[in-house]
Amino acid sequence: MNFFHDNAGRFIFFESENPGTGLRRGQVGALHALAAHFCADADPAVISLPTGYGKTAVMAGACFTLRARRVLVIVPTAALRKQTMRSFSSLDVLIKHGTLQLEQERLPVVGVIDARVSRIDDWLAHENADVVIATPHAASPELPDVVAPPDGFFDLVLMDEGHHAPARTWEPFIRLLPQARHALFTATPYRLDGIKLPGRLVFYYPLKRAVEENAFGKVNFESVVLPQYASRDEIDDALVARAVQIFARDRDIGHEHRLLIRCGRVNASGPLAEKYVAAGLRVESVSSKLSPRAVEAIETRLREGELDGIVCVDMFGEGYDFPQLKVAVLHDAHRSLVPTLQFIGRFARTNGVRTGDATFIAAPQELESESDELYKSGLQWDLLIANVADARQQLAIQAEEHIRSFEEGGRPSADYDSVDARYLLLPQHIAAYVARQAPAGANDLEKIGPLEVVKRWESLERNANLYLVRDLDAPTWSRGRDIIDAKHDLFLVKYYPDTQILFITTTQRKERLYSSLVEQLVEGNVSPIPFARLRKVLNGLDQQEFFSIGLRNTSPVATTESYRIVAGSQADRGVRDTDGATYCQGHFFGRGEIDGESEIIGASSGGRVWSNGKTSLPELLDWMDTLHARISAAVVSIGRSGLDRLPFGEVLTDIPADTVAADWSRDTYRSNPTVIMGEDEQRRGCALDLSITNIQVNEDRQSLEFTIGDDLVSRRITFTPHRVPQYIAGPNQSPVLVESRDGRQSRVEEWLNDEPLVFYTAHLNTFVGNTLNRRAQSPGASIGNLQVVDWQDCEIQVEFELRDDRRRTVQRHLQDLLLAKPAVDFVIYDHRSGEAADFIVGKRGDDGRYDIDLFHCKGAGGAHASGERVDDVYELVGQAVKSVRYQVLDELIRHVKRRTLANRGGGISPFLRGTRDAAIEVLESLQPIDLRLTVYCVQPGLSAAALDGRLRTIMAAANDSVAAQQSSLIWMVSA
Template sequence: MEQIPVPPADLFDLILVDEAHHSPAASWTATLDMFKDARRVLFTATPFRRDDREILGRFAYTYDLKRAYQDGVFGHIQFQLVDQIPPGENRQQMEDIAVAQAAERKLAADRGAGFDHLLMVRTDSKKRATELVQLYETHTGLRLKLIQGTHSLAYVKRVLANLAANELDGIICVNMLGEGFDMPRLKIAAVHSPHRSLAVTLQFIGRFARTAGERLGDATFLATASGVKVEAEKLYSAGAVWSDIIPNLSAARVQREVEAREFIETFGHDVGTIPDLSDMSLYSLSPYAHVKIYRLREAFDINAVPNFGVDREQIFGRVSEDTNSSVYVTRMRSPVPWSTDDTLIDVEYDLFIFYFDPASSLLFICASSRGDGLYRRLVRDLVGYDPKILRLSELNRALKELEQARFYNVGMRNRQQSSLTESYRMLTGSHVDEAIRAEDARLFHRGHCFGSAIENGNEVTIGLSSASKIWSNTSFTLPELLGWCKNLARKILDERAAVTGSNLDLLQMGEIIDAIPARVLWAEWDKDIYIDPPIAKFEIAGRPAEDSLTQFSLEVEESDAKGARLLLEGLGLETRIQFKIAESPQFSYLSDDQVKVELAFGRRVEDIVDYLNDNPLNLMLDDWSRVCGDEHFPAPAEPYNPFDIQQIRVIDWQGVGVDITTEYADNRGRVLGSSIQVFLARQLDIVENAVVYWDHGSGEAADFIVLRPAADDGVDVTLYHCKGAGGVQPGNRVDDVYEVCAQAVKSMIWCDLPRLVDRSLDRMRRRKGVGRLVRGDDALMLELATRRPARFGMVVVQPGITRGNLEPRLAEVLAASSYYLVRGGHQQLEVWASA
């Protein structure tokens, strides 16, 4: 390369670039940079890339697919869903066979209609392509050859010559043939691995939709219902009309590209950009969707330049007055934490994006460095006062307009006032909101949450926390990020409550107050202090000291309706912090002579009062309520029945001839017919229950075990525990409840279906207890034991319990048992009782 002379810069006046979506590549860029003064015209069928790198240039003319269809350049495209999949253990292989045979039938039909068509079999890997060669040879009569990147040019030319000479019916290729390849007779595509990118999908379709040539009909794509999504549309699903979907997808994607470029061009005001970054494009940014939100008192001057501090150097800045937003990049040099050698220096770059929404007076900050103290210091310097964070009840409005919401991570703050109990509980799982029960509302308030939902037809993720933060598990372009922030601001401004339709709605949030309603007993840190304890740094008599913040005591010295005075003490430190509920900032040092404390979160350091103003303390009051910031979380109202009576099924025991005091008749002449268990045996002997196993005696897993096949090929297992009433009339007797609930809880050890079935059959063979089958047989039990998933439920049968007059002390026992079962992954407790 060094021997090649550099061409004169003025060699060309105009450069025409074909396949211009490749222009961001290094070799293309180097070539074009040789002629910086020449004008350039770029041509491409896909003016956007899979990697989202910028294609430099403005849109001058667009010839969209809709016009190409109208002008006859592109022909009609049919999508044929292959939905008749033969049964088999290997689902992928069965789908491949179905697509191959459907493609063979389609090719024969087209040729029978007089069309000169060929077939392309498309997949995404060499391994899959090799497998498909064998599969097509075995299950079809098609003449196909494989083309892939490892083949020589001579081989590829020979195969294509055979294809043109009708010696082959088609080709099998990995991904797609190179650009410039042109064979209009390729009209049938057997898609075994659909593309996941719209740009590549459009290029692939373009190979088949061209109309040049004689005896050519419509192009046909065959695929199974893979559910692969391209630009929020299911191309490969039943009913997809490609001739409508594809032009609309292409036009919408191009329009978004045009709007994005116009949006970025509004950032014309440069602020302190160093020469090395003068050409950096905002198009290249992909910030993570995570924002800290502050409420401001008045309009924000977006031209105000943030003071990033002496340790950060601002190296890039752009401002858009049109969109009320600004973008900055900073550089920070710092010693590595694992060495004292000054020659070892880390250089860290951070992105800061500010967006102010005038309608709601909300300032959004998206930054790659997420220290709350840094956020607050930046905003305080910009506006001249301490801004207010949003309360959890305000943040929760961001959950409006969501459909099919489900949550993977939910936090619940304990309402019970005891330092011996957990202060914060976190639940995680694929549908963890379903584990939230009505009784949780008595014990917990709402904390953070993260989940997914459908919004405007698109899948989204969203999370929010009490630290005035909202996030989504994705990265956006700059226009997308600011559009997301604008949508959040609109929702937050709307004061209507958000209803997600999930069990998250059961957990209460706080009420805004301007005075503390009762005496403050003690204060508790935000949950993050316990999850990742920071180091508290301070000076005593001019000497530095430090220790984990959790090693210090935090005492409430005094409180009134306006606030509280707190003492942070330990390791020679004694500093006082005051809380004023109606002031901003709410937390501050009691006086200027107090020892200042900094919290170190790794390399990030912030003053403790800045941290508290973004992550307020939880103040526990002597009326069993809690204050966090200016939100009040009341104590649970009494009376409260923790067990949902809808879980109690009422039986007319007298009407069915049952002696409620008799659980089971012994072998000494007592009549079995009037016992609870004989009644239950008759009730459970129904068609829906495949197996009903009756047991009674020492070592039983349950009195009755019922197996019922489920629609998903799994099995529902219900364990019934019976107990006779302690008197001839139903009542609120503690003993009636304790023993039967204890049996239900203890039987959780048998919630392993193969083990439960083996034990039950063994007891029957060894004549332990009653041990007999009311319905079904041994073989059916063993077959059902192999099914998955197996779901377990518990039913306690106790006529002594009354639904209409259930006392709180008994409801607590039932609720505790149900809660224990649910936490173990099982269904809620069900009760059969009296009216």
């Protein structure tokens, strides 16, 4: 201990232009800036030096300059912890460059924390150390089983890669060690999320100056040019071939270079390594799935030359020093500037023996990011990178100066003890549930979702609880955490034990908050009151007149009005007698009279009741009692109105056993939200490219399970209509997140509680939540057109085979038929997650209209054609009905554009005939009326001559549903 303090006079730093002596100009400036800052300021100091410029030497020098007694060094990874330990144990850079003169070769005592610090004694075990090196994963007091260091144990804290400082596991090293001085070292003192680093930026050394003083080697970019729509395998193979050439070139001129091959997904690293091995290179894949010992063994082999390179996602990342890494192959480039600069800086280091210029290899069509300007041929990379980075940093410095020109103002305060429930006003809006158990633990609630309960009231007489909650969050106009808005809301809960009805009124009407509340009070054992029962809030009202009514289309995929709102005086009179065949009640809002008094009332199929305005707590409780009495009354007397022409659905008691498919809500199709999938390497996509598959109704018919995801990531979800939340996911699954318009993310199962799926049966009845709507079938509905196909030499039980395209599967047989047709403009193979159909075919019709044919294939359930296997048609019925939405021209164009464009995940729907540009051009030239849609269900397992009554009924329902949307359905079957 006290090594740095006692030897401070032996550290004499000076600038030198001679290689191997003294320090670089930027290093000297950083040390002077640190010393000056801590003379008068206790705020954390931020030092910005370019990647590879020598931050570790400055960190070691700072320990002497600041006369530290015991130092804590925080690094982000185990690999960097090991590297930093070697540097501090030897101080070789400072000694070799003549800036540190030690007697008797005494060196500092270095402690390393490589396991969770769960006791104070674990810190005290390093009492004799001069410097302790740790990662947040092992030492962050934010972790539940980690204790903070004793007060005063460290007087200096150094953070390598300090741009992480605002992170949850890094920030406590500043907050919980207030007596220590804090220095944050980073190459990029700005963050993508806009959150500023704690403390002050006391020194910034421009990357351009470092380039000019030859602190970095030359960086060359090799562009691999391929056709615009090259496949993922074609791109990878071309990059491998170019990497082999570059590596051989460098080796032949005596350079001991190594390859770092970057891919975007852990699962892709293994197959990619095999491609390099097949090309003659010694390459292994490294990922977070390997143990630290296995990673260290691979690193050793790489350093000793037993390996030519490694394939990884982001292993050996920030701050890692390996000068022999001189050839980078980017199968997936970083999307943002910060990691790009760090990555490039690692290859530009000049401290290696027998090394030359660095080379970056990438395919331009793979690049669509903030950094894509860097990946262009013919550019002088060293200067271009410096200019881009310095321009970005100057903007951050200017912003910091503007912020500091403002002075602090006053702070708000709140006295919750003085809040009187008599003065509170709540909205006349109720979420109505049936609870199958009495609420418990109402007085123990501490949070409702993210909202903190700051005060509660209880009425035993009225069996009600009132909660005042607070939401602490940064305002939308600030990305920092130093300004917090405190927003307050109210929740009122009232329970009726005789009828098990639960009412909730709140000023913050979000489904996730309702779910959080009922999960805690009744363990989620509730369901919204079905509309068939809730509409009884009209019980006893005469002279009804409705200002607004909602008509919900009962077709699963209506391409006409999906939800029609009729508004105005006596809106219910606008309901026609024929509307009942297509629509059911969605909501109503109007007035009526009871006991000579007028009343305004509204209700919806989502289990909500409302009226106008806000009212006091006693008046709201009385209103709840009135509504409860009407809903639970044995005698029902609802006055006549135009609503009588519309069905209002049935209570879903048991899930139909023949539930075969599910589809997104209509709002989802309109908004198409962004989804984020995976953990270690996240992928962004859109919700409509996910599939809802493998629906299985459980034996008790009280719940069902389904899978949601794509070909790479999926999540198994359970839907239980009589519980809240209705959608839950099992543990230990890859996350699938949905991003809202304001950037907030939620798990897909949480999002589904706000945007519930539409499930439908083989007979095309639908249910959402706990309300079932039966579809009225048109008189005389038939099974549609049957087209008999010759399936000779086709393996009719096999739908597709991706590994052997010569196999005569159902899809291959159909593909040959489609490509043999004349006058077809384009054929798209769309068979993957989120498909419109397996094949999309476009052609001009004889009458001048444009025909879009969608083909859905299914392998037969037996070796021979039959007319009895209902499983042969279940999935096809669901696919056929869902795909009718693509007769809307805008929907079709959006789908074709999105699906036929190569993305970073490798998914693309290729054109088997025609081109993308030509197809989009012809579609965009059409008027909506020009489009004519035909859906084909391809099932060689069906015998046209032997269809039994069950199959005919199911096929007729599908045909009727498709025909109702002005489309056609054709079944391609066997004789």
